[in-house]
Amino acid sequence: MENPTLNKRIVKDRLFAGGIFLLSMVTISPIVLIIYKLVSKGYRQINFDFFSKKAPDTYEAMVAVNSGEIIPGGILNGITGTLFMVLIASAMAIPIGLMIGIFLYDQKTKRYAGIVRDIVDILQGVPSIVLGLIAYFWVVKNITHGFSALAGSTALAIMMLPLIIRSTEETLKMIPESIREAGFALGVPYHKIILRVLIPSGFSGLATGILLAISRIIGETAPLMLTALGSMEVNLNMTKPTSAVPLLIWEFYNDPNMIDLIWSSSLFLMMVVLLLNLVSKQLIAKRS
Amino acid sequence: MFNSERIVKTLLFLASAVVILVTAGMVYSLTSGAIPVFKEFGLRFIISSEWNPTEGREVYGALPFIIGTLLTSLIAIILCFPLAFSTSLFIGEYYRGTRMASITGTMVDMLAGIPSIVYGLWGFYVLRPLIVALGWSAQGFSIFTAGVVLAIMIIPYATSITTEIIKMVSNDLKEAAYSLGATRREVIFNVIVPNARSGIFTSYILAFGRALGETMAVTMLIGNSNMIPKGIFDSGNTMASVIANQFGEADGLKLSALIAIALLLFVITGIINGIGKLIVKKYSV
Amino acid sequence: MSDLIKHIDDPVLEIRNLSVAYNKDKPAVTDVSAGIKKNKVTAIMGPSGCGKSTLLRAINRMHDLYPNIDINGDILLNGEETTNMSTIMLRRKIGMVFQRPNPFPTMSIHDNVIAGYKLNGIRLKKSDRNEIVEKSLRDVALWDEVKDSLTKKGTFLSGGQQQRLCIARALAFRPDMILLDEPTSALDPVATKKVEELLTQLKEHYTILLVTHNMSQAARISDYSMFMYLGELIEYGKTKDMFIKPIDKRTEEYLTGKFS
Known part of the structure; x- marks a missing residue:
């Protein structure tokens, strides 16, 4: 009769619970990472123009980028x-x-x-x-x-x-x-x-x-x-x-x-x- | 009075016919669009790996895309399983009914709300450089990269169904097992999992079905090559992504080939979802 | 608590000043002390909500499964403090049978009986296994009824058979005592009678603690009875004495059906 010791079972139980916790945190990390990325890179561009102007053409955008300004226009269309x-x-x-x-x-x-x-x-x-x-x-x-x-x-x-x-x-x-x-x-x-x-x-x-x-x-x-x-x-x-x-x-x-x-x-x-x-x-x- | 009831019932019946017509119309359009390419290449369209749109030497074989689709979805489901399953136990068992569980559940649900193209951008700017830095792939475009993002995308679907199923396992059974001296882990593997088995399996089948048809994120990360990938870190293409990529410039035989791929995708996802539904029906009696 | 049994010689289980509360303002069991006599059937009676199930579940520490349940006092099993034991060992020494029959639906009848071993990761030789299954099923008088269908799922049995299967499952570990939480409340009268007969036979080898809302059941099968009311232990004594001449007025009122 093989009888796994009590301690071994309890340790296994704890390790399993720890693994569940850890993997669950990994599961929800992408949403945090994605929101962080979007907010940190995108918030500056969101202004009144963003909602009220059409998308710029590539030339306008290039000029703005080259002079280090925020790209004009928005996403109205x-x-x-x-x-x-x-x-x-x-x-x-x-x-x-x-x-x-x-x-x-x-x-x-x-x-x-x-x-x-x-x-x-x-x-x-x-x-x-x-x-x-x-x-x-x-x-x-x-x-x-x-x-x-x-x-x-x-x-x-x-x-x-x-x-x-x-x-x-x-x-x-x-x-x-x-x-x-x-x-x-x-x-x-x-x-x-x-x-x-x-x-x-x-x-x-x-x-x-x-x-x-x-x-x-x-x-x-x-x-x-x-x-x-x-x-x-x-x-x-x-x-x-x-x-x-x-x-x-x-x-x-x-x-x-x-x-x-x-x-x-x-x-x-x-x-x-x-x-x-x-x-x-x-x-x-x-x-x- | 009696007449108005008849009219309403007839109207409702006619509405239901719309669904059938739309679906039948889809099958018809896809099939008739696919006929030229099947006439030209027959079964070779499915088993051949050559895809050459050059005029005069046109050859179309969908095998690289079929393999690409299955590989990315398989990687997605393999990566998704430990994460989604753990999260389901976290929400439905370990922290059941707590604030912690509801916050986690909400965050997982939020994953389902992110548009595919945003996943693609995130994969492109965050994940891809990581894959390059790890030296797994020179450009970072690969079957694996697409699979990782797909895994994140299907996590909410697998998690929400599995959580519901785990919660449904009756407390009586769990207490019976605890009263016999089982630890929580032992209760999970001997009582919860066996009782929820078919439901859990179904949730992954359905998640797999979703992965098969995902387009944008995959297109942006897989590298879009027309060859059978040599490994999971090689670039490739899926059925959905090849349609998105090559549709704009397609006509004639090539267009027919893309429609045939859409037909295959329609059939495969239909079969996968059908299997999932059958399992649910069989066990819910 | 006049005249109730203050001391039982050589009790299997001793409860000392036990209080259980689901939250701070809602005590479910208040300051209960009692000893449980070996190889006897002891019944816990009382109107619903009196705390009898809560008391029972404190004994094998089922309350540990849920957060925010406040427990004070001591419970000693064979002189050993139960809070010093691991719940695993404690629950192996104290079997439990629940209100509704709950055989594991994914396991066969055979596997249900030895589920305790399986759950505890104990691997048995095939011959040992079969011996335990047969012995336990004979103990609950189920062997003759199911010996040809041991590989079938336990959920195919009738309610009464399922409940006896659950008792067999609790017995398979040879526990020191068995807790039963209204074990016949979901059964028909014929099945109830069978389970009651079984319990009176089992006391030869086991100490039995039975929660029941059915006072005639307590009268039929128990040797000792406790009467609980609003979380308190009102009266505890030999069943015969209590039913003939209850000491506390509330016990009398309950037994004469003034409230239930």
Whole structure:
């Protein structure tokens, strides 16, 4: 009979706990390092111009860099482009996503609903670059006949769709059945139960799902490279190429004269994403 | 009254058809776009390692990119596992319910909020010089560099699911084990891990699926060569990054080759996610 | 605490001035002292929230698993201070059975019985292993029912069988005493009867301390009884005496069903 000594077991237990602690600290170190890097290198560039001016051209940037000044201009064309495309994508994905979420909740165990659910899962797993390619074929090639905001929005909308569907279904599942039945008992027609009962009582959950979906797409770069392409101007025409904050970061990264702009733009983009996450977390906290 | 109910139900049903149409349309577009290259090269497209877009001598084989994708994702999952698993135990077991756990959890969640391109920048300016300084790679662009950044990117996904699963292991079982004289480590390996096994496995499968399709950060760090990497410190390319890199200048057969790669990526991620879903279904009964 | 047993000769376990508090303003057990007699069944009764489970869990130091639980006083096992022992050794000497049956769902019936050895990293020879499994399962009268399905998962058994399996698991280490925390509260009457019969047989070899909210159960199977109320030990004596003529008014009220 082999009996490991007590001390050996206790030492092993302590060492293991120490290892867990250490590795956990390693896990959270990148977020600290990344935020530190972005803040320390990017904060100087964030000023009023940053939000109100278009991105500089490479010559302006070069002059500024050579004379040791802060690069002029901002990322206005990126911010408007991102807002514009997120808005169009939301207009496409939110109504349909909510409807499908309600449909799945309503059908619950039906076989067809199960198939739809599986397909939603597949859709959620599709890499964003593939969605970019698809939007290129569907929209750039066939509808706008050129790179366009609409194409970018289409790719983003397909990304949002499964996220909204799943969060809608989960939210509705959490509403007590009795609330729905109370509506039926009063003889309220079905669409009114959806509009007046389900959506209001699940509102914060639905809003959380939508905000999280937006936070997921707002930093996407790859699909936009294949669809919206980018633009030096503020563009609000759906059928024209459009910039976006991540696309600007990519352009700055590839232009040695503008390289200093990547940090402030990244800092801004990350803050927006984290803010969206924070707001949606507040909403969840409020709900419970 | 009755009619309005029917209309709403029909509308909802039609909405659900949109998802099916979009997905079917994707499969159709990818398949039809990929047909020319498969007609030209057949199966050689998948098993050949030659990628030459020079006009007149065009040859397209996706093997280097398939290998690059699998290698980077594998490195990512291997590096991610000890970190994510430890963090899950930290949040879900050792410091469960404490302020420490919620702060750590929030920080891990924040990792998921960082855009891919920002990871790419960080990898380029912070990690890559480190790899060069260590003498592992002359330029610092390598399969390994991309794998490290991918590992950080998938940590939040693996951690959050694993933490939930670890928390779900019933307290009754843990107490039973403690009452028999087990140490915490022994409880973890004999009670928590065996009970959470399938869930933990699934979370890493799904994290692997995410790693396969990541584009920007990988593109910025992998070196973008069209050859099969000779080792993990050699440069390479993944399926996603070759699409991002070469799409702009592509038409004809080359475009078809890139679409075929997208189709392969779609199928592979679909299979991986399907496996994950099957395991969840099998064990959640 | 008039007339309650102040001293028990040669107790297996001695509790001295034990107090347990989950937080400062909420004491769960207040100044309890008692000795537990060897090879007897001692029942701890009382209304829910009276601190009986808290007292039981203090004995094998289960409270150590959770932060911020304040424990004062001493507990001696065979004369040795339990706080001076490692929890590992202490818990091996004191087996525990829980309210709900909790066999390890990932282990077979066979492995569940010897789980204590496995968890403690003790490797046994196959013959020793089989002997312990058979002996322990015979002790709980489960052997004949499961001997042909030892490799099956323990969770396939009925609730009563699962609980007996858990008792076998606690017995496999040959502990000095067994703590049972309302072991039949999740069982049907037939299974409850079986477990009760089993406990009266087991006292031949083991000291048994049983928490129950069911006073007729205490009357049926215990030799000694404690009555706790609001964290205090109100009365402790031979079960027969206490049920016939309780000393404290509160005990009487509880036993006559004035509150529960």
